[in-house]
Amino acid sequence: MSLTPDEIRTHLEALRGRDLPTHGGHTLAYVYDSGLASADAIGREVLAAFSSTNGLDPTAFPSLLAMENDLVGIAGRLVDAPDGFAGVVTSGGTESILLAVLAARDGRPDVAAPRMVLPTTAHAAFHKAAHWLGVEPVFVDVDPVTKRAVPEAMAAAIDDRTLLVVASAPSYAHGVIDPVEPIAAAASAAGVRCHVDACIGGWVLPHLRATEPDQLPWTFAVPGVTSLSLDLHKYAYTPKGVSVLLHASAALRRTHLFASARWPGYTMLNTTAQSTKSGGPLAAAWAVVHHIGAEGYAGLARTAREATLDLATAVSGIPGLSLAAEPDSTLLSLTTDGSCDVFTISDEMLARGWYIQPQMRFGDLPATLHLTFSAATATASDRIGRDLADSTAAARASGPVPVPAELVAAAGSLDPATLDDAAFDGLLALAGLGDGAGGLALPERMAPLNALLDALSPELREAILLGVIDRLARPSA
Ligand SMILES: Cc1ncc(COP(=O)(O)O)c(C=O)c1O
Structure with missing residues (x-):
């Protein structure tokens, strides 16, 4: 039996009732809310308008190629890409990272058992890439206080099987920028690629440079950086499904392009993992990026950054809770002193209407709470601070959850x-x-x-x- 449009709306509304809210600033992970109704509206309109177009063949849908080239150009200028750089729009940070690792691996067919060197704080997408692509990950501990990668240790881990070195700007778990300069220098000295994962910071950190000139350098301006990922579906506040992978040259990108003419159908020609791909997310991203514009992003970035710093200050007054690392961007990582656990605080916050993400301990790194600040969350940072104080007090009253x-x-x-x-x-x-x-x-x-x-x-x-x-x-x- 088919459903009428109204029945479908009612059904989906009921289903969505159990989801976390995507707007309003109450969900401090997974979603990014600019708080700009007009940006959301044009994004949705263009997403729908282009949803049936297919990025499989750029000669059939030249509009998609034009928008992709434009977005890659804008992204490149944001992160100081050199003349001759090249890039692709992918479906998300994980796909960008998979392709960066693939390009590095296939760029060195002479290395029989390839390795990549990465800090323990690098995003789990690199573990997936390692697993899928048969590249052995070599993990290097981070500094226990700053949670930043240790360049000397990274350099020492590079050997003649290494084909990629990774740094984050910033890391997801702790929100800190790795020291990219010495890491990229070590990679370059060894003749290997260096990927900067700016999936979460790539669209926000550049907009903070004017007000924070001391930001650690992490873009292509750093010698030795060969590729960089930045997601639009995070701090460019576009609908989900869009990231950009940039390479310092078209030659470096070449090894993740794919063609197959060895079958009787159309010659399959792909720049990314997907073959048929909806033009909707790309076109929506193009629309939102041009609607918000550079000045708009600078304002949104400052708003989210100030809220992050305000909450960091508030946390210093909450007994039992402290920063796991000094925030370099718009992410906060919090830890407890043992009088309570982060998991109970997360539940308590959810009961008060806020989703903050619990992160488990790893090695010597303690369990933490992760907060991603969107511009829309900023207006609520006072309330978050108060509720975090109440939630932590409740968690201290009940004590850490006993684990039988x-x-x-x-x-x-x-x-x-x-x-x-x-x-x-x-x-x-x-x-x-x-x-x-x-x-x-x-x-x-x-x-x-x-x-x-x-x-x-x-x-x-x-x-x-x-x-x-x-x-x-x-x-x-
Ligand atoms: C630093 C970093 N890298 C990679 C990713 C993976 O991105 P996605 O979830 O879009 O695949 C994320 C996601 O939060 C991230 O923060």
Whole structure:
């Protein structure tokens, strides 16, 4: 039976009722809200207008090629790209990173067992690239206080199998800019590529340079930087599905372009991972970028940055809570002193209408709370500060979530490499997450589950969460 448009609207509205809000500044991860109704409106209009166009063939849809070249040009100028640079528009930061690693790998066919050197704080998209592309990741610890990559240690990790060195501007987890100058210099001295992951900072940090001239350098102006990723669906405030990958030269890009004429159909010619790709996100990004404009972005960047710094100041007055790192951009990373845990604070904030993201401990790095500030969040930073103080007080009153030792022992005895369905069901039941029928029942409060996961090894966390997503993603009856 088909549904009428009104029935569809009603149904989707009900479904969306359970989603986090994308606008209004209450969701401090995943979404970016400029607070500009006209930017949202033109983005939506153009997204719909171009949704059926296909970026597969630029001669069939030259409008898409023109908009892509324009956006790549704007992005390049923002990050000091040299003459002769080249780029592509991708579907997101992860795709940009996958392509950067692919280009580096295929640019060095002489290296039989390739490696890339990256700080432990580099985004997990590099782990995915390593996994998919058969490039061994060599992780280098960051400074325990600043949470920045340590250039000497990065340089020491480069060997004759290294084909890529990575730095972040800023890192997602701690919001700090790595010292790109010495890292890129070490890469260049070794004759290897250096990728700067500015997925989250690329559209905001350049707009802060006028007011913060001491910002650590991280763009193509730094000698040795060969590629750089920056996402438009983050701080360019465009609809989701748009990132830019830039290379210092067209020759460096060449190795992630792909053509196949070895079949009887059309010659497949791709610059990115997708083949058929909707022109909607690209066109919407073009529209929003030109609507907001450079001055508009500078204002939005300053607004988000000031709110970040205001909240950082407020945190210094909240007992039990502190900054995990000094913020270089518009992200905050907070940690506790042991009187409470970040997971309970996250739940308490959600109950007060704010989503702030819990991040688990990793190695010597403590569990943290992540806050991404959008321009729209800025107007609420006083309220966030007050609610964060109340949430932390509540979390201190209840103390850290107890993690039953027998549960940790039971989970710890599992081998993540061989965790089968039966063992996983047993674990779900132990953790109180089973629905009794091999399915999953997610709890109202996530702190007990997060605290348990936090107590386990990253490998076990991965195995358990893969089991969770596997059970969540099943066809509805
Ligand atoms: C620094 C950094 N790199 C890469 C990514 C991955 O981007 P995406 O989620 O668009 O794939 C993110 C996402 O937050 C990020 O912050």
